[in-house]
């Protein structure tokens with residue numbers, strides 16, 4: 776059984792200093808860290824918050840993802856894909872079930888589709904020129920309606936390797952929106968061809 780919240784906190788804070796600051800370690804010591812250790816310090820560790828505050832959309836009648844069930848750059852009867860604007864990396868896409876589900880209560884049929892869609896979307900993002908990797912994340916601490924992130928890593932930017940990339944994304948200047956929009960359209964065209972589904976306006980893929 777996992778440690779109780781108070782046990783976990785006591786375990787962690789025992790390694791901290793008098794201000795409850797943990798030492799810099801591991802990820803901040805990597806040479807791909809966006810922060811240099813000099814002058815950097817860890818925020819004081821805060822005690823557990825119990826009960827946890829509700830996530831957005833715990834009540835499906837008040838869920839932005841449900842209200843947006845018809846929105847996106849691609850959709851089929853059960854899934855939709857959106858592009859996140861204003862980011863620093865070349866492309867950030869998000870996959871959502873159109874109905875209200877979280878990951879752990881996804882019916883098996885949708886779970887199987889999620890697997891296939893994740894592979895197809897990652898494949899098409901990685902096929903874009905000058906993109907070398909699609910990082911895939913499901914976190915779920917902010918919103919109760921399942922949403923899976925796809926982050927495109929620009930080729931050659933070896934400093935953006937791995938789990939620091941979401942932090943680099945926040946630090947980088949805004950990527951040109953017209954370029955991201957065109958790349959997202961290429962991913963949608965490829966997804967319609969390889970998996971099915973459609974653009975929300977029912978339009979034909981470009982180039983056909």
Ligand SMILES: [Zn+2]
Nearest residue numbers: 838841875920
């Ligand atoms: Zn919802």
